[in-house]
Amino acid sequence: MSTQPGLVATDLRSSRVGPVTLHVRPGECLAITGPSGSGKSLLLRLLADLDPHTGRVTLDDTDAQSIPGHVWRERVAYFPAEPGWWSEQACDHVADTGAARTLLGSVGLSERMLSSKIHTLSTGERQRLALVRGLLHKPKVLLLDEPTSALDPDSTALVEQMLAGLKRDGTIFILVSHNAAQTRRFADRHFTLRDGRLEEGDAP
Structure with a gap:
């Protein structure tokens, strides 16, 4: 059993990905690149325990299978490129609290957005609102799938500045991005996913 802090995956696999073994330490960002359809998003979903898989995933020696799924996903938060919504009202997803207002401001969103309907928001606004929604649970791991793909420079x-602060505070990141400049700025290690296997290499 691992005695090192961080996110550890051991022999993680599904029908399309794996086996994958990795260890990401607190305050570290691991970037994953690869062609479209190579399974990058699926790997993030496996780490978040959203899809069927074999193998083991632990966070600070807590096994994903030992706690309820929703508790794991609050600690190991997956942020897809296209977030899902269960209500048309933004305030049903992000309550109007001091913490929410602070996070909204840090990513360039107005507090007035909380009174908006989801369909009236731009793709970039929805992307940032989903980020705020997940961060309110104070996750220890962020699984980011193209987190700024719909945003202007x-x-x-702003988003990168806010995420960098979390990284300095020890948050673990796994970043999937086609933005080579972003991965060079943000990542400590770089992997490529090919044929379902991770290959470590230099920054793209």
Whole structure:
């Protein structure tokens, strides 16, 4: 059993991905690149325990299978490129609290957004609102799938600045991004996913 802090996957696999073994330490960002359809998003979903898999995933020696799924996903939060919504009202997803207002401001969103309907928001606004929604649970691991793909450069800079602060505080990141400049700025280690296997290499 691992005695090192961080996110550890051992022999993780599904029908399309794996086996994958990795260890990401607190305050570290691992970037994963690869062609479309190579399974990058699926790997993030496996780490978040959203899809069937074999193998073992632990966070600070807590096994994903030992706690309820929703508790695991609050600690190991998956942020897809296209977030899902269960209500048309933004406030049903993000309550109007001091913490929410602070996070909204840090990513360039107005507090007035909480009174909006989801369908009236731009793709970039929805992407940032979903990030705020997940961060309110104070996850220890962020699984980011193209987190700024719909953002302009100024908004991207705000999001990266906020995420960098979390990284300095020890949050673990796994970043999937086609933005080579972003992975060079943010990641400590770089992997490529090919044929379901991770290959470590230099920054793209």
